Amino acid sequence: MAxxxxxRLRPKSLDDLTGQEHLTGKGSVLRKAIEQxxxxxxxxxxxxxxxxxTIANIIAHTLNTPFYTLSAISAGVKEVREVIEKARLQPExxxxxxxxxxxxxxxxxxxxxxxxxxxxxxxxxxxxxxSFEVNAALLSRCLVYILxxxxxxxxxxxxxxxxxxxxVLRRKNIVLKETAALINISGGDxxxxxxxxxxxxxxxxxEKETVITxxxxxxxxxxxxxxxxxxxxxxYDIISAFIKSIRGSDPNxxxxxxxxMIEGGEDVKFIARRMLILASExxxxxxxNALLLANAAFDAVNKIGYPExxxxxxQCATYLASSPKSNASYMAISNALTTVKEHGDLPVPLHxxxxxxxxxxxxxxxxxxxxxxxxxxxxSAQEYLPEAIKGTMxxxxxxxxxxxxxxxxxxxxxxxxxxx
Numbered sequence: 001m002a003x004x005x006x007x008r009l010r011p012k013s014l015d016d017l018t019g020q021e022h023l024t025g026k027g028s029v030l031r032k033a034i035e036q037x038x039x040x041x042x043x044x045x046x047x048x049x050x051x052x053x054t055i056a057n058i059i060a061h062t063l064n065t066p067f068y069t070l071s072a073i074s075a076g077v078k079e080v081r082e083v084i085e086k087a088r089l090q091p092e093x094x095x096x097x098x099x100x101x102x103x104x105x106x107x108x109x110x111x112x113x114x115x116x117x118x119x120x121x122x123x124x125x126x127x128x129x130x131s132f133e134v135n136a137a138l139l140s141r142c143l144v145y146i147l148x149x150x151x152x153x154x155x156x157x158x159x160x161x162x163x164x165x166x167x168v169l170r171r172k173n174i175v176l177k178e179t180a181a182l183i184n185i186s187g188g189d190x191x192x193x194x195x196x197x198x199x200x201x202x203x204x205x206x207e208k209e210t211v212i213t214x215x216x217x218x219x220x221x222x223x224x225x226x227x228x229x230x231x232x233x234x235x236y237d238i239i240s241a242f243i244k245s246i247r248g249s250d251p252n253x254x255x256x257x258x259x260x261m262i263e264g265g266e267d268v269k270f271i272a273r274r275m276l277i278l279a280s281e282x283x284x285x286x287x288x289n290a291l292l293l294a295n296a297a298f299d300a301v302n303k304i305g306y307p308e309x310x311x312x313x314x315q316c317a318t319y320l321a322s323s324p325k326s327n328a329s330y331m332a333i334s335n336a337l338t339t340v341k342e343h344g345d346l347p348v349p350l351h352x353x354x355x356x357x358x359x360x361x362x363x364x365x366x367x368x369x370x371x372x373x374x375x376x377x378x379x380s381a382q383e384y385l386p387e388a389i390k391g392t393m394x395x396x397x398x399x400x401x402x403x404x405x406x407x408x409x410x411x412x413x414x415x416x417x418x419x420x
Contacts, residue, residue, distance in 0.1 A: 005169070005198040006191040009162055011054055012061060018158055018190065019150045020051050030055075030145060034062055041115050041122040043100065043130045043139070046147025049189030052125035055147075056096040059123065066093040068120075072102035077110045084114045093120050100124035101133035102267075104302075108135050115141050128270075149188050156183070158190055162197060172201050173209040181217035187236075196221070238264075242317075243274060247282045251321035258310075258317050268309045272298040275316055286326035286400040293319055326398030336394045346386035379413050393418045 011017045014024045014031055023030040033039045039059060044052040060067035068083045075097075087093035095111075097103070114120045115138065122142060126133060130144055150158075156179055163174040182200070186193035196217075203220045204210045238260050245253035261271055272294075279294035297316035301309040355366035370380035383390055397403035397410070397420070411420035 004195050006194040019154050020147055023145055041142045043124045043142050043144045045126050045130055047149050049191040050147045050150055056123045066090040069096045072097055072099040077107050080110045087120045095120045096123045098125050101126040101128040108138050112138050174201055175209050175211045177211050178214040181214035185221050246321045249321055251318040254317045254321040255314055262310050268301040272301050281330045282325055283323050284326045284329040286324040286398055286402050290320055290323050324400040326400055326403055328398040332395035346388055
């Protein structure tokens with residue numbers, strides 16, 4: 001089987017790496033650690049195709065130490081323990097785990113002792129925020145290095161390097177007349193970019209030279225390439241279409257875009273997380289049960305995984321799409337944050353300050369506070385905002401059945417202060 005172009009051109013030294021100069025350039029922290037032969041356990045966090053696996057391979061090649069690779073998609077606790085047992089007999093062993101965010105808590109816990117004792121040096125690669133996807137105990141024993149997306153100049157440089165230096169492409173005498181389509185379809189993923197270049201080059205009948213234009217690339221892409229890619233531009237376009245369909249109360253469109261993501265192998269946690277956010281941002285108090293169902297769906301799909309998770313995702317998506325909508329809570333916090341930035345740290349009114357000491361009481365902390373439960377309807381119309389912004393209304397209930405009830409209730413309480 002032929003080796004893909006991206007693999008043929010994979011850099012073997014830091015000097016050959018495109019991008020990430022902040023980590024691997026002269027005098028950078030990671031480069032110094034590699035040159036000194038003493039690397040820490042680390043998490044490499046960044047978008048797809050920007051060099052995470054390549055950096056791990058360069059480290060293995062440079063340090064010449066036992067190097068093990070696992071993919072979190074296919075490996076479990078058993079495979080992790082097998083590597084750790086081998087590493088006990090081979091000092092300074094390195095374990096590289098691709099897509100470490102896919103490891104559950106049990107799988108991550110299996111690594112913890114070996115990393116802590118120095119039995120292995122862990123290199124994890126992830127496209128997801130490790131603060132959310134790697135458990136705190138393991139994360140605290142690793143340094144997190146953030147890899148940056150490759151810019152257009154870097155991607156064009158890669159294309160030019162490929163046509164000039166790869167033996168297979170050189171025989172085709174490729175001329176890169178236009179590169180925008182190659183870069184756009186690849187979504188900034190260098191691996192996908194190079195392999196797309198190879199597909200396009202193979203598809204064009206060659207004579208004296210092979211001319212690549214945007215129109216040619218788009219035509220070949222439509223015919224030969226599945227355009228949904230969970231790490232490229234289509235990933236963002238389709239999740240956008242999915243969220244906007246739910247926000248627009250169209251369960252039919254929502255379940256279609258959900259099917260596109262499922263068919264493309266999208267991470268169930270990514271889909272569920274976006275619905276969890278939407279439940280508050282776009283539905284909120286118009287239907288508070290939406291947040292409960294979205295949270296339950298998030299937990300359920302994590303436990304079950306594909307293929308059954310598709311049913312839970314579909315139930316949640318159609319429920320959210322069919323719910324009344326309100327962004328009032330989202331607008332409330334946005335407005336409040338704007339006010340905080342405009343007015344700075346306004347003082348807390350004395351009557352609602354905490355007064356745990358005698359000195360604070362002598363300074364009138366808490367003086368005049370009215371305990372709400374001592375009044376009719378458990379309500380006292382006292383001031384809770386700083387003097388400079390008193391009377392400011394941040395939360396304006398949405399025009400839906402549930403929030404109209406909230407509006408009526410609040411209007412009855414605050415008729416002399418807020419214009420509900």
